[in-house]
Amino acid sequence: MNLRSGRLKGKMSDEAASFNSSLEFDKRIFEADIELNTAHTTMLARQGIIPEETAQNILKALKDLKEEGIEALDLDISVEDIHMAVENYVTSKIGADAGYMHTAKSRNDQVATDLRLVLKEEIKLIGNSILRFIEEILDMADEHKETIFVGYTHLQHAQPTTFAHHLLAYANALRRDYERLMDAYKRVDMNPLGSAALTTTSFPIDREMTTKLLGFSRVMENSIDGVSSRDFIAETVFSLSMMGSTISKICEELINWSTYEFGVIEIGYEYSSTSSIMPQKKNPDIAELARAKSAVLTGELMTIMTILKALPYSYNKDLQEVTPHLWNSVDTAKAILSIMNGMLSSITVNKERAAELAKSNFATATELADILVREKNMPFRTAHKIVGRMVTKALESKVSLDDIDSKFLDKVAHEIMGKSLDLNDESIRKALDPYENVKARTVIGGSSPEAVEKVIVSLRIFLNEE
Numbered sequence: 001m002n003l004r005s006g007r008l009k010g011k012m013s014d015e016a017a018s019f020n021s022s023l024e025f026d027k028r029i030f031e032a033d034i035e036l037n038t039a040h041t042t043m044l045a046r047q048g049i050i051p052e053e054t055a056q057n058i059l060k061a062l063k064d065l066k067e068e069g070i071e072a073l074d075l076d077i078s079v080e081d082i083h084m085a086v087e088n089y090v091t092s093k094i095g096a097d098a099g100y101m102h103t104a105k106s107r108n109d110q111v112a113t114d115l116r117l118v119l120k121e122e123i124k125l126i127g128n129s130i131l132r133f134i135e136e137i138l139d140m141a142d143e144h145k146e147t148i149f150v151g152y153t154h155l156q157h158a159q160p161t162t163f164a165h166h167l168l169a170y171a172n173a174l175r176r177d178y179e180r181l182m183d184a185y186k187r188v189d190m191n192p193l194g195s196a197a198l199t200t201t202s203f204p205i206d207r208e209m210t211t212k213l214l215g216f217s218r219v220m221e222n223s224i225d226g227v228s229s230r231d232f233i234a235e236t237v238f239s240l241s242m243m244g245s246t247i248s249k250i251c252e253e254l255i256n257w258s259t260y261e262f263g264v265i266e267i268g269y270e271y272s273s274t275s276s277i278m279p280q281k282k283n284p285d286i287a288e289l290a291r292a293k294s295a296v297l298t299g300e301l302m303t304i305m306t307i308l309k310a311l312p313y314s315y316n317k318d319l320q321e322v323t324p325h326l327w328n329s330v331d332t333a334k335a336i337l338s339i340m341n342g343m344l345s346s347i348t349v350n351k352e353r354a355a356e357l358a359k360s361n362f363a364t365a366t367e368l369a370d371i372l373v374r375e376k377n378m379p380f381r382t383a384h385k386i387v388g389r390m391v392t393k394a395l396e397s398k399v400s401l402d403d404i405d406s407k408f409l410d411k412v413a414h415e416i417m418g419k420s421l422d423l424n425d426e427s428i429r430k431a432l433d434p435y436e437n438v439k440a441r442t443v444i445g446g447s448s449p450e451a452v453e454k455v456i457v458s459l460r461i462f463l464n465e466e
């Protein structure tokens with residue numbers, strides 16, 4: 001069926017036809033379009049809008065098409081889009097009666113519905129893959145509750161922690177990424193079908209019926225909104241972009257940590273490359289690419305937001321241009337999630353090096369100040385000043401952490417308070433020991449093995465409930 005033969009004289013130029021065509025990225029909604037046409041035709045027949053026999057013929061042709069697959073379609077660019085290609089196929093099977101299928105429907109509500117149907121499935125897949133990633137992280141965390149690690153702020157030594165505690169930062173961020181995506185799902189799961197071009201139709205269609213047949217939770221209650229809104233795409237891509245940001249941060253850490261300078265982890269050979277000239281190289285290419293590809297998600301989000309901004313209601317062809325960016329986001333998100341999961345599980349932790357770093361550069365100084373507050377009953381600010389001055393002195397006179405004792409501390413105390421602290425050396429030793437630091441942080445969210453275990457348990461409960 002040539003759509004143009006009524007209103008238009010002659011063909012589009014080849015260049016314009018190719019510019020206008022969405023066929024390439026419409027392939028993703030091929031099956032959804034059959035499903036939609038099946039539901040719509042079923043409803044039209046049940047409502048007595050089209051003859052039962054015609055409906056049966058249409059449904060049979062749609063069933064055949066589903067079996068034959070997309071190869072059965074004529075996808076010449078002059079066909080414009082998948083909706084016309086499907087209708088043309090049905091016409092080739094049953095003749096002009098195929099035209100009944102398009103009663104009370106427009107490609108405008110069709111494409112909005114198809115995109116939602118497919119995106120629902122994609123979100124479920126991505127959601128599951130986030131859950132699997134969290135599970136993998138929890139398994140790793142289980143093994144590293146006692147693995148001392150150094151935590152950074154400003155990428156400067158900050159305080160000792162454990163590798164498990166750090167991993168749970170990833171797991172909690174990913175849980176929110178998951179929840180955000182699932183929240184977007186609720187607004188993807190709405191049915192615009194029946195909006196037709198923009199104002200519904202005067203045929204007595206049953207929109208609740210197609211909503212049910214297509215498995216949507218809700219029907220969209222304004223037809224102009226139904227055909228013109230793509231916020232469901234924007235927020236899904238935002239959720240993916242946010243998840244990409246989480247993943248890129250993890251990549252960044254793996255890249256840093258696997259350097260000779262940090263040396264706290266080793267990325268598996270399966271996820272490493274080498275150099276064509278420098279024979280010694282083991283490069284974290286995969287982590288670098290995943291870090292870079294997360295930018296694609298943010299880029300696509302910007303493109304989508306910019307297309308949508310200031311569009312007049314209702315349908316505009318600009319909306320078609322959103323679709324390829326949606327699919328690219330979905331594919332990129334899937335790819336980086338999957339590779340990230342494998343790569344993180346491939347790492348080995350150099351526990352000795354991590355423990356050495358946790359002890360270096362006075363990463364335990366906060367605990368020493370805390371002990372002064374507790375044992376010497378002084379305001380934290382005063383303790384902060386004494387320990388800060390003590391660190392400067394130690395660095396200047398090249399006194400290492402292990403050599404700090406009560407006498408050394410008292411020299412500083414005298415300068416600042418004019419008297420000694422007489423802290424016992426055992427308290428100082430404990431304060432400066434990274435493992436004691438970690439063990440003492442037993443509050444909710446803390447680094448102690450018990451606090452970490454509680455979070456692992458709570459995340460496992462979350463995984464089981466999803």
Ligand code: ARG
Pocket residue numbers: 022080081107108111315317319320323
């Ligand atoms: N291919 C179009 C899209 O993706 C389908 C809707 C076309 N509607 C129209 N009136 N030309 O948005």
